Amino acid sequence: MIEQLEAVYKDAESALDAAAGGEALRTWEQHYLGKKGLIIELVRSVGMLPKEDRAAFGKRANEIKNALEADYAAREAVIAQAELTQALQEGAIDVTLPARERARGGLHPATLTLREFYRIWADLGFQVFHSRDVEDDDTNFTLLNIPPHHPARDMQDTFYTTTPNVILRTHTSPGQIHAMRALGENGTQPIRVILPGMCYRFEQITARSEVQFHQVEGLCIGRHITMTDLKGTIAEFARRMFGENAAVRFRASYFPFTEPSMEVDVECFLCGGQGCRVCKHSGWLEIAGSGMVHPVVLQNGGYDPTEWSGFAFGMGPERVTMLKHGIEDIRYFWGNDLRFLEQF
Numbered sequence: 001m002i003e004q005l006e007a008v009y010k011d012a013e014s015a016l017d018a019a020a021g022g023e024a025l026r027t028w029e030q031h032y033l034g035k036k037g038l039i040i041e042l043v044r045s046v047g048m049l050p051k052e053d054r055a056a057f058g059k060r061a062n063e064i065k066n067a068l069e070a071d072y073a074a075r076e077a078v079i080a081q082a083e084l085t086q087a088l089q090e091g092a093i094d095v096t097l098p099a100r101e102r103a104r105g106g107l108h109p110a111t112l113t114l115r116e117f118y119r120i121w122a123d124l125g126f127q128v129f130h131s132r133d134v135e136d137d138d139t140n141f142t143l144l145n146i147p148p149h150h151p152a153r154d155m156q157d158t159f160y161t162t163t164p165n166v167i168l169r170t171h172t173s174p175g176q177i178h179a180m181r182a183l184g185e186n187g188t189q190p191i192r193v194i195l196p197g198m199c200y201r202f203e204q205i206t207a208r209s210e211v212q213f214h215q216v217e218g219l220c221i222g223r224h225i226t227m228t229d230l231k232g233t234i235a236e237f238a239r240r241m242f243g244e245n246a247a248v249r250f251r252a253s254y255f256p257f258t259e260p261s262m263e264v265d266v267e268c269f270l271c272g273g274q275g276c277r278v279c280k281h282s283g284w285l286e287i288a289g290s291g292m293v294h295p296v297v298l299q300n301g302g303y304d305p306t307e308w309s310g311f312a313f314g315m316g317p318e319r320v321t322m323l324k325h326g327i328e329d330i331r332y333f334w335g336n337d338l339r340f341l342e343q344f
């Protein structure tokens with residue numbers, strides 16, 4: 001039996017050396033040192049030996065059991081270390097790899113054009129005055145010389161709210177009234193402002209019309225403001241916006257809140273006035289409505305029209321952006337398609 005014991009010891013040692021991982025190690029432990037393991041079985045069968053051999057056998061069995069337990073602990077530590085090293089290597093970060101690129105946001109094309117407008121108008125002495133998006137019917141129409149049932153109201157299909165007389169502004173022109181009343185000090189102070197903002201119209205959405213769009217309104221009030229001031233100021237804006245040689249022309253038109261009224265064209269900067277698809281072969285692009293502030297509007301703003309005069313204009317930054325970049329469909333602006341937005 002003692003030879004059997006030594007043989008099991010030898011087997012156990014070589015099996016322990018061969019155990020490659022934690023799993024194999026635990027199987028080994030059960031097989032040799034477990035409650036039903038080979039060593040314990042042998043120790044239990046000590047009674048089958050003659051009395052005089054039992055002590056020596058028991059002593060040797062104990063030595064072997066202790067030796068195997070110590071070897072097991074040592075082997076377990078080695079394997080645990082190896083497994084840890086391997087896990088670290090597998091999860092290692094290669095700090096030399098190039099970083100993943102982060103998607104960077106940009107400014108919306110309408111914002112870019114608006115900012116260009118702000119810069120140019122600021123250089124020309126126009127401050128920004130913010131007016132409300134939610135307007136009352138009076139300020140949006142009546143105070144601008146568009147009385148109820150005036151045919152000019154047909155020009156603008158309006159978003160009404162559930163509150164009577166409360167609407168979304170259809171243009172930035174009502175800002176003229178707010179600016180005159182807020183800054184004019186009862187019609188005693190000159191004004192030079194632009195009124196940028198979103199406008200809303202209850203229209204069919206098509207390539208050429210949206211239910212929301214920006215306008216930049218301009219208003220200049222003083223004691224001796226004439227149409228020459230209007231023409232010179234707009235022409236200077238066009239030069240700064242479209243280039244030193246940008247020619248401008250004024251066409252007689254009609255708006256209820258200005259008298260006289262004019263539409264402003266700039267020479268087509270895409271074809272240099274030769275005529276192309278964008279300018280519909282006219283050589284000119286319409287960029288603004290404008291005129292001398294109507295006496296009724298001056299009065300509604302608190303000014304005496306016999307002493308004060310002014311000019312006003314309204315421009316569409318989306319339209320200017322479309323012309324500049326050859327964008328053929330206004331729906332791109334609020335469609336939130338990154339393939340469009342990323343180009344700016």
Ligand code: DAH
Nearest residue numbers: 171173289290291312313314
């Ligand atoms: N409010 C006009 C519109 O929405 C644009 C406009 C025309 C504004 C002439 C003005 C102006 O200030 O003088 O179509």
